[in-house]
Amino acid sequence: MYPYFDYSSLILYVLIGLFSSYMIDISINYKKNSTYTRQTGYICFYIIFVTLASLRLITFNGIGGIDAFEYERLFLNALSSDSRFEEQDILFGLFNKTIRFFIESPVIYRFICYSIITLAYIYFIKSFCKKGVSCLPFIVLMIPYLKSFNTMRSSIAIAVILCGLVLLKDRRTLLGVILICTSVLIHRMSILYVLFLPFYAIFRHYKYTNSNIKLIIVISTLTIIGYYLALQVQQYAIALSLLDGADAYYISKNLNGSILDAAVTVIPLILLSVMWLLCNRRLKYDKSISFLELMISFDIIITPIANILGMWRANEYFYLGRLVFWSYLIPVYCSGFKVQSRVIIKILLAILFTAWLTYRITREWEPCGLMPYKFFFNDLYT
Known part of the structure; x- marks a missing residue:
């Protein structure tokens, strides 16, 4: 067979x-x-x-x-x-x-x-x-x-x-x-997400998420810095032949590519970020939501780094955290609509999530x- x-x-x-x-x-x-x-x-x-x-x-x-x-x-x-x-x-x-x-x-x-x-x-x-x-x-x-x-x-x-x-x-x-x-x-590869520990230690007391402007500035700045550093690591690792075998293949795979090559990873993060900005001021903050926001922030920052370094499985590490954050954002977003409209929105979201699952399976059944x-x-x- x-x-x-x-x-x-x-x-x-x-x-x-x-x-x-x-x-x-x-x-x-x-x-x-x-x-x-x-x-x-x-x-x-x-x-x-x-x-x-x-x-x-x-x-x-x-x-x-x-x-x-x-x-x-x-x-x-x-x-x-x-x-x-x-x-x-x-x-x-x-x-x-x-x-x-x-x-x-x-x-x-x-x-x-x-x-x-x-x-x-x-x-x-x-x-x-x-x-x-x-x-x-x-x-x-x-x-x-x-x-x-x-x-x-x-x-x-x-x-x-x-x-x-x-x-x-x-x-x-x-x-x-x-x-x-x-x-x-x-x-x-988990070393990439062990870096969440210093990120958490630095930002858990700094409430940059209570303002959309602060949120955008902090995440954008760290993403750009991380992306630049990842490019330097990639170039030096290849130039000095620091890696061999599968490691060398993965890190050089995206040498001439761009972040758009990882659209299947980037698009969901963009949608989540937009929903976050729309709902940010209406979120009822507690320990769980504050922690999830740090997770999502870190995930947004680390995604282009993982893409440059060829760590395509990194997208799976905080996947569940992103889904849980979605589970908080959806009720907040729906609360701005009338009851009948909320039902329609939830039906549409159910269709979209099901369609995304179907698309991902049809796209990845063969390589997996x-x-x-x-x-x-x-x-x-x-």
Whole structure:
């Protein structure tokens, strides 16, 4: 069997995206007189996400994730051979060895890995989302999750960072810093988002977000500086041949490109920024919103840097933070309209988020190996 575009897989992914958004909604916006508990939605969300990832068919030619077969090979051989994880990303190597010592089933290995990723999503959402937020943005949470079929290691690193961010927000600073720094030992690209720590330390007491003018000036200035520095790093790294192999390829890939080459990353950030400016004065500030604003500010600043350095997966690190921020902005934006108009706006937003999910899947199914979706036991009968 070879990868091919499959409408049934596309429909499955979109339906799960819609269903997961609804499940998150019934937990966040829980009604006391409901026949289900507050945790029901989160439990259903966990079950369907982990089941989808754990039971998928993975083949050597890219079905189930282009790099998924290699991850499973590394897991199966974790105790009997050396790998690059002996020298870099060593925590991921230790993680593999520990699990392999007790089990040998790739399906159980997947179950553990995707449980970590999904539980981190839930932990972050529960911590940051308050009753009354819109859960429409979570339709597109399927995008980074599906990409994790191909980028499982970086997705685990992201999960660790998400947990660290929750601890940081809740003033459990030392443990939060340790977790965020530890993510570098799972995937070294995390170093880019470890830089959020000094950014947070500098700006958490400086309320630049209470004025649109200050907001634009601070973010624009830091973005320009960061972009210029990234260009210098790129040019020196290439000129002095400081990198080799895949690292050299990634950092030189965008040498003659522009930020427009990353339109799929930039456009959502621009839309989020515009909505932020429109709603900024009406936001009811609390600890969660203030922290999210720092996350989004940093993400806007770091995106062109990541693009220049060829770190295309960096867009996934604060993806969930952006969705949670959207969930706060949408009700604020809708509050300026009459009730009937609000319903229409929400329907339009639901259509737009669903369309974006559909577009991203059709655009990235091949490079990520997302189709066709098959259960692993289907392979036993073919």
